Amino acid sequence: MxxxxxxxxxxxxxxxxxxxxxxxxxxxxxxxxxxxxxEVMQGIARSSSYSQQITGPILVLPYIKTTREWKTNEKTGERYSEERQRRGRLYFLPERFVLEGQVGTELRARGIYEARLYRSDSQVSGQFRLPARLGLGDDLGFYRFEKPFLSVGISDIRGISNDLQLRLNGQTQSFAPGSGDDNFGAGVHAPLPALDAQSGQTLDFAFDLKLQGTEQLSVVPVGRDSRVKLSSDWPHPSFVGEYLPSRREISDKGFSAEWQTSFFATNLEEALRDCVGAERCQGLFGRNFGVSFVDPVDQYLKTDRAIKxxxxxxxxxxxxxxxxxxxxxxxxxxxxxxxxxxxxxxxxxxxxxxxxxxxxxxxxxxxxxxxxxxxxxxxxxxxxxxxxxxxxxxxxxxxxxxxxxRRGGKPDEPGSPGARFYRLSEIPACRVRGSPG
Structure with a gap:
């Protein structure tokens, strides 16, 4: 035995x-x-646009600074002055930044594989408050300013689907391709009228942005007081980034989420200085939040878990x-x-x-x-x-x-030795007779 x-x-x-x-x-x-x-998802993204991140708007003011340096002639011993000019830029973050967007999703398929695209319709608004003498104090006389512009970083500009128009203090300016600053990567920029450098100035801005992307939409809260509200028909949002929404509602019909941050939480001014001064912009772009539209558990993940x-x-x-x-x-x-x-x-x-x-x-x-x-x-x-x-x-x-x-009985009766079942929806599992024991 x-x-x-x-x-x-x-x-x-x-x-x-x-x-x-x-x-x-x-x-x-x-x-x-x-x-x-x-590979299919990347191929669809290459044909449309990748994940999107919005950085900005940031006010950029190019300048030329003239400095005098006194030097001594080694042969004659006479002193003389030498002028030097240095180019640079001043950066101003908005005092208030508001973004409200509605996001719709759609499926694109190649064969048996699917990728999810989204289309966002956002309204961006806010306000810049420029300090008196632009915060330069007595050194303002050494600066000669060039034409300022408003820079908005968009990670994949192919996703822009509308004609961007900037509304600034009641006036309309058209955006141009390119962020205008290499530190911000891809994006758009809009030229601004000359600024009053002597006295403080307030600039109210607003523009509409229609954006297409795949998988993820994120925003960098550039304002001293930033408020972002997103709503979508996607019922399975995955909130990403360094800040969770302060309020959210999720149902089978979609979700609605709202974020609120301040400079105390983001420390974005220091991150901006590191970006434009030391070219370490990862800290600036990493201070973001947003939502991912990827399926949380797809068929391949479930099959992989089952096989384990x-x-x-x-x-x-x-x-x-x-x-x-x-x-x-x-x-x-x-x-x-x-x-x-x-x-x-x-x-x-x-x-x-x-x-x-x-x-x-x-x-x-x-x-x-x-x-x-x-x-x-x-x-x-x-x-x-x-x-x-x-x-x-x-x-x-x-x-x-x-x-x-095997219980005996007629061959045509279910349960008898001669019984046979032939149905398309049934597959015989065994046909071996067990011993009586």
Whole structure:
């Protein structure tokens, strides 16, 4: 008995190892499909636009500073003055920054792979407060200012879908391509009228921005007081960045979120100085927040998670059958273990079914291999040592289960030895007669 038991346990262990071969092949297929999906998403993004980040607006004032330096002639000992000119720029962040946007999402597909695009319709407004003498004090006389401009950084300008017009103190200015400053990367800029450098000045600005992108939309809160409100029809938002929304509402119809920050939380002035002075702009661009429109759990991720537990599922299933066999003293042929394990392996091939049969079909019918629950154990439980043995099992996707048990009777009666079931929706799991025990 112990020898037979050891042989059966060894056979079960060998079957588990053999069943890991198709599971590893399916795992490789999942990895391949994930890579192909990523390539498709990148291809669609290359054809439209990538993730978008809005940085700005920032007021930029170019200048030429003239300085005098006294030097001594080494030969004659006479002193003389030498003028030097240095070019630079002054940067001003808005006192108040407000962005309100409505975001709509849509799916683009290539074959069986899909990518999600979004289109945002945003209204940007705010106010600049320039200090008297531009904060330069008595050194203002050494500066000669050039034409100022308003710079808005947009990570992928291909996504801009409207004619940008800046409304500044009741006047309208057109935006031009390019941010106007290499530190801010890609974007747009709008020329401004000459500023009054002697006295303080207030500039109210507003413009509409329609932007298309993929996966993620983020904003850098450039204002001393920044308020951003986004609403969308996407019901599964993932809030990203360094600041969570202060208020949010999420439902099946979409979400609405609102952020509010200040200079005390962002320390954006120091980040801007590091960006324009030491060319370390990562700290400026990293102080952002936004939302991601990627599916939180897609079919490939769920399949990958299931395959990671495949060995556990197979081992527990075989252990359950083995316990039924020992407790009920019903002999189960190793081929029955093999076929049931094969059905379990087929359960992880939903990904392959989805690739050609469609998601809706698989959702209704599923894979027969995952429909074993309750069916085969019922055969073991309902079987009797003296009056029957397990003869077969036919799983079916749904609530009905069929078990052919040898109990005698007419060949045409269900449950008799001659009974046969041929249905397109049913796959025979085993056709090996168990010994009477």
């Amino acid at each position: 112990s020898r037979s038991l050891g042989f059966k346990l060894g056979a079960i262990a060998l079957l588990i190892l053999l069943l890991m071969i198709p599971l590893l092949m399916i795992d490789g297929l999942v990895d391949e499909r994930q890579g192909l999906r990523y 537990y495949a060995l556990l599922f197979i081992a527990l299933t075989f252990a359950t059958f083995f316990l039924f066999e020992v407790l009920k003293r019903l002999a189960v042929h190793p081929m029955q273990y093999a076929l049931v394990g094969l059905l379990l392996a087929l359960g992880f091939m939903r990904l392959w079914y989805r690739s050609w049969a469609g998601i809706s079909v698989c959702a209704r019918r599923r894979v027969p291999g995952i429909c074993w629950r309750g069916g085969l154990p019922d055969c073991f439980v309902n079987g009797r040592r003296n009056n029957g043995s397990v003869r077969g099992y036919i799983p079916r996707c749904g609530r009905r289960r069929a078990c052919m048990v």
